[in-house]
Amino acid sequence: MSIKCEVTSVEPVACHTYRILLKPEQPVPFKAGQYLLAVMGEKDKRPFSIASSPCRDGELELHIGAAEHNAYAMEVVEAMRAALDNGRTVEVEAPHGEAWVRADSDKPLLLIAGGTGFSYVRSILDNCLSRGVSQPIFVYWGGRDVCQLYANDELAELAAKHANLTYVPVVENAPADWQGKVGNVLEAVCDDFVSLSAYDIYICGRFEMAGAAREMFSAEKGAERERMFADAFSFI
Template sequence: MTISCKVKSIEALASNTFRVLLHPETPVAFKAGQYLMVVMGEKDKRPFSIASSPCRHEGELELHIGAAEENAYALEVVESMQEALNSDSDILIDAPHGDAFLQQSDRAMLLIAGGTGFSYVRSILDHCISQGLENAIHLYWGAREKSQLYAFEELSAIDSEYANIHFVPVVENDEGIWSGKTGNVLQAVMGDFSDLSQHDIYIAGRFEMAGSAREQFIFNKKAKVEQIYSDAFAFI
């Protein structure tokens, strides 16, 4: 469904990473973990995960967009939204999309995000919290530097408040000032779990990361293919 939206705000979350709040002219019913398409042209629709929770979004849709200069695909979207905000004009979205949404299950959950893939798992996590779900939840978020973990304080507070939620940040370049896990986020998961057969696994990041995770988890950690969810699987 194509819907007109007002751009309510654009805020820098970290270097080259922006939070965009959209207000659609008609409410968008979506599930935690789904995404929308920003319509840039008749045959040019660009996907971004909805960071909002479907039960606590108050009519607004939140996006986290990583828009470094070398990433023209995303940067052009941010620039278009900035123009719409400045001119009080509308943008078009097509929503909702995606089959990797939160499933109804009593199993433990493993949420894995690379970079701004965090927006996908944020929607799922916030929905679980708002619904009072007691499933064990382990959220692994990988970034090149700690500064790119823009929700670090928020997630650390959630980890402290909820006994069933465990936040594990992973930084590739620690520069000697990071005391947590370092390296690749998948390596961190592989080192912490011996058996993933009883987990529902949700993955957001680069396509190659999602594909590698599925392969490694199934062959090395007993994960079940039907319990691994990522929209990247539709493209690889």
């Protein structure tokens, strides 16, 4: 459905990444892991994962990676900022997506994000922790460098607080004092797990990353294809 939203905040968080908060004029019934469409024109609607959880106060949070060369995303950030500055509303369409968290499953969860794909993972993680799920939750977040892992400290604190949560950051270009893993996030998962047959796996990143994960995990780690979830699968 189409919803008008007040833009309450446009905040840079790191590395050309922006956190945007929207206050919808009416409640938006969505599931953790779904996305919305930012309406830029009648035939121009751009998808972004909803980073907030439906268990929160109704505010919609977006994390948009918008480097200068990425006009597709940067134009949305600029439109949101203009609406904030001028007191105008923006239009979104929601909810969309089939890769929402399966709350009726008691399987351990493996949540994998590349870059701002973390927004998808954050919604699912927040929802699971707020519901008090007891099964193990593993979060693997990959980026080109540490700057891209803009919620690294937040996730480390959550993992310290919740015994069933394991957080593994992975960067391709690591500084000398980096304590996490170095390299490709999918390879890090393969290194750490003998089998993924028992897991519900949720993935958000570039389409080629999601496709590679599905093939790699099913072929090499026994993951069940029907228990792997990514909206990218609808397009590849």
